[in-house]
Amino acid sequence: MTRPWFHVPLGALAVTVSLAGAALAADSFIVVQSTTSTANSGLLDAILPEFTEQSGIEVRVVAVGTGQAIKNATNGDGDVLLVHAKPAEEKFVADGWGVQRFDVMYNDFVLVGPSADPAGVKGGSDIVAALQAVAKSESVFASRGDDSGTHKAELRHWGNADIDVKAASGGWYRETGSGMGATLNAAAGMGAYVLSDRATWISFGNKDGMEILVEGDDKLFNQYGVILVNPEKHPSVKAVEGQTFINWLIGPDGQAAIADFKLDGQQLFFPNAE
């Protein structure tokens, strides 16, 4: 008798297919399209178990940039949107893709850069003046360049500073086209200035020679909002479960959980639902 070796992979197929079935058999879950800052900082991992325990609803988080999260939600690939770009969120609702937008929490953006600070902006609290100094000294600036909430905010500040970054793109202005963490890694490698949300910066493990140089400007306010994807546009949306999650997030329990989340003793997000 011969022993065909291809029996082995077929056995593996039987095992793996049955495993795949088990993995898919979760009874009640929602998909939340969210941003890297909420997921990578550990906030969602910290607060979601409490919600799941109370409600029996599992929350599956897809963490991408705000721009992509909104596009995915527009395609119906999610039940709830939790992002940070208020104008884009309001447009999402106005266009009928979302039901209603709620404020959830805020933190702020910070200008991070090399400790050597070639543009001489350290200690400032005026983001517009700081960006003008960066541009004038042609110090390297790493931009997300990915239509994320942080990227949109950064472009607003450049606009206020009256600087045409498009013209400098590829020169001192470098668009990484990737997430906050990848852009921070790139900035660390290039000795570049970079705009980051504070939560990602605090939880970032590769600070290597970089520090916060400008903070505290009112313009650096970073508001997060939550929206139920409109079930009238996408009947597959789990409206009841999704709204249950939103109600929890903007209710006393969710707001307290957000406030309780600390990293290195620092609170990263400040609840401000009405």
Add this chain to the structure above:
Amino acid sequence: MQDFAQEFSLALRLILTGDPDLWEIVLLSLQVSLTAVVIAAAIAMPLGAALAVLRFPGRRAVIVLINALMGLPPVVVGLLVYLSLSRSGPLGVLQLLYTPTAMIIAQVLLVAPIITALTRQTVETLDAEYAEQLRSLGVSRLASVPTLLWDGRLALLTALLAGFGRAIAEVGAVIMVGGNINHVTRVMTTTIALETSKGNLALALALGTILIALAITVTAAVSALVERGEGAEVRHA
């Protein structure tokens, strides 16, 4: 610079002490990639062999195309699968996006051209060697496929392992169609990408080392099984 030795010993400890989160990720990686390779092989091996023995107009063009598809960018495959499985896409009703099944589909698309091309190459060489003999026994070209596949099984194993290597190592497609959802679709490569983006470079590198060890283990295990099988065959011959 971060302490690699410390992070590596942490990663190793997590594996050895059976850390449930890490093991879940390792097992899902294996489950997705092995399933993808088995499905891809079931399609690609007969296809590659048929391509080797059959003669038809445009055959050269098909071969060139399949060879080129070996270099399919994972991110493009991810995008195509995302667009197909999205709720707004043609297959949206299946609700497969952000599931391990979606990741398997993407990896099948990446792996199948590799196995097809390598199978075609192997079988064509064997066919050139045995064609006359097989024809004289009255075996048609298509009917000779199983014999040729069986005869080339050792070389085809390398094709399978090449496919497995591609599947277990890619991140661009699975992160897009799986979503890197914790406890659902998070695999080794997406975890490494995530830890890198968190700036935990040493931990990411340690996980990368585990991934490489995993690939070596699977390859060695399959090779050992084959050698045992071959040994049995010789004894029974």
